[in-house]
Amino acid sequence: xxxxxxxxxxxxxxxxxxxxxxxxxxxxVHECLNARLDSLAAIIEKFLRAAGSDCLxxxxxxxLLHRSGDRETGSDASAHYSRSGESDAAAVGSRxxx
Numbered sequence: 001x002x003x004x005x006x007x008x009x010x011x012x013x014x015x016x017x018x019x020x021x022x023x024x025x026x027x028x029v030h031e032c033l034n035a036r037l038d039s040l041a042a043i044i045e046k047f048l049r050a051a052g053s054d055c056l057x058x059x060x061x062x063x064l065l066h067r068s069g070d071r072e073t074g075s076d077a078s079a080h081y082s083r084s085g086e087s088d089a090a091a092v093g094s095r096x097x098x
Contacts, residue, residue, distance in 0.1 A: 001034045 004011065009029040015022045033043050 001032050001037055004029070004032055 009027070010031065011026050011029075012023050013026055015024055033046060082093060
C-alpha cells in the first residue's frame with residue numbers, strides 16, 4: 001500500500017498478445033486504506049461516508065462511530081460504549097443486517 005501511495009496509485013499491467021507485450025498504466029485507483037497504516041476507525045469512517053450514514057453500530061448495539069454535523073466522535077471497535085438503543089443487529093444508519 002505504501003508503494004502504491006508513493007506512485008499516486010498508478011501501476012502498470014503487462015498485456016501479453018500475439019503481437020508482443022504492451023505495458024498499460026492503470027490510473028483507476030484513487031485511494032487505498034489499510035487497517036495497520038490508517039486505523040480501523042478511518043476505514044469505518046470511509047464506509048459511513050460512502051453509505052451516507054451518520055452512525056455505525058456493531059451486532060451488540062455498541063456505538064462505534066457517530067457523526068454529528070461536521071464533528072465526528074467515536075472510536076474503533078475496541079472502545080466500550082453503553083448500548084445505543086439499536087437492536088441486536090449490525091446497523092449502518094437505518095439499514096440493518098442480520
